[in-house]
Amino acid sequence: MTRAHSSSRTIAAKVCFIIVFGTFWQTAARAQNQQPKPAPLPFANEPQSPAQLENFPAHLLEELSSIKAAALSDDYAYRQVAHLTENIGPRCSGSPQAKAAVDYVAAELRQLGLDVQLEEVKVPHWVRGAETAELTEYAGQAAGTAQKIVLAALGGSTSTPAEGTTADVVVVHNFGELKSLGREKITGKIVLFNEIFDKQKAAGGMAFIAYGEAVRYRGAGPKAAADLGAVAALVRSVGSADFRLPHTGFSAPAGIPAGAVTAEDADLIADLSLQGKVRMHLTLTPQKLPDVTSYNVIADLKGSEHPEQVVVVSGHLDSWDLGTGAIDDGAGVVVAMEAAEILQKLHLRPKRTLRVIAWMDEENGGSGSQAYTKDHSAQFPNHVAAIESDAGAAHPLGFDVRMNPHAAELLRPVLGVLESFGANAVEPTSYPPGADIAAMSEAGVPALGILQDGRTYFHYHHTAADTLDKIVPAELRENAAAMAVMGYALASMKVPLPR
Ligand SMILES: [Zn+2]
Numbered sequence: 001m002t003r004a005h006s007s008s009r010t011i012a013a014k015v016c017f018i019i020v021f022g023t024f025w026q027t028a029a030r031a032q033n034q035q036p037k038p039a040p041l042p043f044a045n046e047p048q049s050p051a052q053l054e055n056f057p058a059h060l061l062e063e064l065s066s067i068k069a070a071a072l073s074d075d076y077a078y079r080q081v082a083h084l085t086e087n088i089g090p091r092c093s094g095s096p097q098a099k100a101a102v103d104y105v106a107a108e109l110r111q112l113g114l115d116v117q118l119e120e121v122k123v124p125h126w127v128r129g130a131e132t133a134e135l136t137e138y139a140g141q142a143a144g145t146a147q148k149i150v151l152a153a154l155g156g157s158t159s160t161p162a163e164g165t166t167a168d169v170v171v172v173h174n175f176g177e178l179k180s181l182g183r184e185k186i187t188g189k190i191v192l193f194n195e196i197f198d199k200q201k202a203a204g205g206m207a208f209i210a211y212g213e214a215v216r217y218r219g220a221g222p223k224a225a226a227d228l229g230a231v232a233a234l235v236r237s238v239g240s241a242d243f244r245l246p247h248t249g250f251s252a253p254a255g256i257p258a259g260a261v262t263a264e265d266a267d268l269i270a271d272l273s274l275q276g277k278v279r280m281h282l283t284l285t286p287q288k289l290p291d292v293t294s295y296n297v298i299a300d301l302k303g304s305e306h307p308e309q310v311v312v313v314s315g316h317l318d319s320w321d322l323g324t325g326a327i328d329d330g331a332g333v334v335v336a337m338e339a340a341e342i343l344q345k346l347h348l349r350p351k352r353t354l355r356v357i358a359w360m361d362e363e364n365g366g367s368g369s370q371a372y373t374k375d376h377s378a379q380f381p382n383h384v385a386a387i388e389s390d391a392g393a394a395h396p397l398g399f400d401v402r403m404n405p406h407a408a409e410l411l412r413p414v415l416g417v418l419e420s421f422g423a424n425a426v427e428p429t430s431y432p433p434g435a436d437i438a439a440m441s442e443a444g445v446p447a448l449g450i451l452q453d454g455r456t457y458f459h460y461h462h463t464a465a466d467t468l469d470k471i472v473p474a475e476l477r478e479n480a481a482a483m484a485v486m487g488y489a490l491a492s493m494k495v496p497l498p499r
Contacts, residue, residue, distance in 0.1 A: 094125025187229030323466030388434025398425030
């Protein structure tokens with residue numbers, strides 16, 4: 001989740017994507033972790049109201065149970081994510097792999113019998129180049145040596161000269177410190193933002209809060225440094241593990257080269273800078289190529305009674321380029337695909353249209369969701385609910401929901417179905433629970449995000465280690481079950497959720 005936005009009010013929270021306004025960042029850490037929390041919903045085993053019973057009659061609850069059972073023993077989603085990650089590979093916006101992924105997902109959904117449209121999106125095309133750095137001057141340096149620094153360019157970074165650039169490094173810990181140093185001490189320097197990711201928060205189940213605290217430096221730091229004359233900006237990687245892996249991600253256009261160093265290398269630079277001058281030779285040579293025409297994949301399983309009413313089930317098809325986009329967010333796309341696959345296999349037709357969306361360009365600008373909003377906002381009153389899964393593939397605990405509290409209350413019978421594998425928590429949020437469904441949520445569409453166990457998500461997020469092996473097949477099946485059960489429930493309950 002991450003990106004710049006001109007709206008003064010929208011707060012979209014995303015894992016991979018941030019929305020910036022003006023000079024100040026507000027990160028939408030997912031509300032699952034926010035304090036104070038709204039009162040939790042009563043759980044499923046409590047008595048059900050007449051409205052709940054009417055909305056979910058016994059035959060519908062039986063259908064939901066059969067969908068759950070089918071999903072918990074289905075390997076469709078895993079086979080799909082294996083193909084997306086191992087056969088197609090990284091799917092950065094504008095890349096040949098992103099194009100192949102669009103064609104592949106569209107063909108698979110057609111094969112399921114869905115009505116598939118490719119809806120055009122202009123996406124940025126940024127391509128990683130060389131990325132190396134060495135410390136060339138520091139206290140205690142052995143003659144004739146340099147210290148290697150491990151890093152990766154941030155999305156949208158500009159290039160150094162091919163032979164690199166050499167400058168002194170200034171380490172700051174926050175925007176206030178940068179500002180107090182001022183133009184005189186920043187001009188001509190490489191600025192390193194050394195904000196430390198709060199691993200204890202992540203380990204304690206507040207991973208998205210920790211992410212939100214740290215990621216604002218990745219998002220806005222390079223621009224802030226550029227505004228004071230820095231020649232390049234680096235950030236400490238936003239992540240929770242110490243495997244000397246850099247974490248890439250979106251950064252607001254700054255007009256200077258920008259990269260993420262590993263946590264270990266940030267510590268090294270910070271330690272040495274306390275002992276004296278630190279000078280770095282930095283080479284980052286990414287290229288921004290012309291925008292490319294790409295697509296959101298939109299696939300409808302038409303409703304039997306109200307085809308004009310739509311329930312969206314979705315994930316984003318693009319990924320970063322370092323890994324193969326397994327947990328971010330191949331997993332989200334394939335569990336949405338499986339929701340349709342299960343219904344077709346069981347010959348269940350929802351009352352309303354179930355719309356599978358594989359979003360393009362969540363990571364590098366959000367142009368896919370913007371295009372959908374432009375093309376479909378007139379139909380948002382008939383979008384009865386939207387679900388996105390974009391927080392990994394780990395065991396689902398339930399859903400983040402942003403909706404009328406009365407609407408959330410009506411879902412209690414569905415939680416009863418999900419309770420057997422623990423996906424029955426409902427956390428009301430004040431933020432849209434998914435980047436790509438943020439505009440719908442802002443327009444009043446009841447919005448849900450699958451709430452995964454996030455304790456290890458940021459070990460791998462936006463790194464070269466976001467690969468298929470990080471997905472546990474049994475946990476992916478649980479996610480598919482959560483998506484399919486909730487999607488079908490929303491599409492077949494008697495009356496749509498109140499807004
Ligand atoms: Zn994502």
